Amino acid sequence: MSQLIASCEDNLIHEDSVREAQRNLIDGLTATRLAQIFGALSDPTRVRIISALNERELCVCDLAALLGMTQSAISHQLRLLRTLGLVKHHKDGRIVYYELDDEHIRDLFQRGVEHITHVVLPG
Amino acid sequence: MSQLIASCEDNLIHEDSVREAQRNLIDGLTATRLAQIFGALSDPTRVRIISALNERELCVCDLAALLGMTQSAISHQLRLLRTLGLVKHHKDGRIVYYELDDEHIRDLFQRGVEHITHVVLPG
Numbered sequence: 001m002s003q004l005i006a007s008c009e010d011n012l013i014h015e016d017s018v019r020e021a022q023r024n025l026i027d028g029l030t031a032t033r034l035a036q037i038f039g040a041l042s043d044p045t046r047v048r049i050i051s052a053l054n055e056r057e058l059c060v061c062d063l064a065a066l067l068g069m070t071q072s073a074i075s076h077q078l079r080l081l082r083t084l085g086l087v088k089h090h091k092d093g094r095i096v097y098y099e100l101d102d103e104h105i106r107d108l109f110q111r112g113v114e115h116i117t118h119v120v121l122p123g
Numbered sequence: 124m125s126q127l128i129a130s131c132e133d134n135l136i137h138e139d140s141v142r143e144a145q146r147n148l149i150d151g152l153t154a155t156r157l158a159q160i161f162g163a164l165s166d167p168t169r170v171r172i173i174s175a176l177n178e179r180e181l182c183v184c185d186l187a188a189l190l191g192m193t194q195s196a197i198s199h200q201l202r203l204l205r206t207l208g209l210v211k212h213h214k215d216g217r218i219v220y221y222e223l224d225d226e227h228i229r230d231l232f233q234r235g236v237e238h239i240t241h242v243v244l245p246g
Contacts, residue, residue: 018185025189026174026236031167034235039165044154047161051149062141066148085238104238108231109157113149115208115227116156 040084041108045069046077050100050109053087057099163207164231168192169200173223173232176210180222 026034041047045067052058052066060078064071078098081087088101100106149157164170168190175181175189183201187194201221204210211224223229 013184013188014182017179017181018189021175021179021181021185021189024174024178026171028167028171030236030239031170031174033239034170034232035165035167037235037238038161038170042158042162042165044151044158047154047157048149048151051147051154052144055147056140056144058140058144059137061136062144065136066141066144102238102241104234104241107234108238111227111230111234112157112160113153115160115225115231116153118225118227 036084037086037108040081040086041112043077045073046081047109049074049077049081050086050105053098053100054106054109057097059095059097063098159207160209160231163204163209164235166200168196169204170232172197172200172204173209173228176221176223177229177232180220182218182220186221 041050048067049063052063058066060071060074063069063074063078067074078087078089082089082098085101086105087098089096089098091097164173171190172186175186181189183194183197186192186197186201190197201210201212205212205221208224209228210221212219212221214220
């Protein structure tokens with residue numbers, strides 16, 4: 001990173017670019033909320049739940065069977081995803097079905113999958 | 124969550140749905156890598172850096188000036204974003220310019236913004 005620091009020591013700032021970037025920069029509150037959404041997806045189990053719900057609704061028992069986890073562990077993750085607006089649910093009699101909240105979530109997941117198919121990540 | 128548990132106590136599993144979901148479910152390694160990508164975006168400062176780079180390339184000095192942070196703090200976050208393949212850089216003389224890695228990252232950011240405009244999050 002020595003070259004970065006060198007260029008900064010020159011105090012070289014591209015004023016036009018910075019001004020332009022400032023105009024469209026998201027504010028602190030929006031950044032915090034976005035970080036919360038992405039944070040909800042920063043856990044492998046929650047990512048797999050989103051993957052499972054990508055094309056269909058499922059109940060908590062289905063998800064537990066699918067992922068080989070306890071129902072209470074799945075419920076815990078679903079609660080978090082629901083609080084942050086990534087999944088929604090509806091009841092049919094005694095059964096509660098979960099599905100992705102909207103197309104943006106489907107797209108978020110899909111864009112993420114597409115991204116990792118073209119970069120090599122550490123680990 | 125009592126109703127969820129009640130439905131699970133019945134061991135009600137929608138076998139066809141589970142089988143279908145299993146066919147397209149991402150594997151553990153893919154889930155871990157996706158979670159890493161989303162984890163990189165789970166920090167408000169890194170989200171603002173992505174926002175700043177959304178439409179243009181900037182050098183580390185520009186970003187430091189724009190976000191009111193030290194160059195070393197910005198460099199630290201850029202290194203993490205670069206390791207996970209979210210931003211890339213190129214050099215022009217002594218200056219290192221950063222830009223988003225690809226269209227998927229732009230889309231990830233954009234879909235996230237669109238999502239939070241239609242849900243009310245806690246906090």
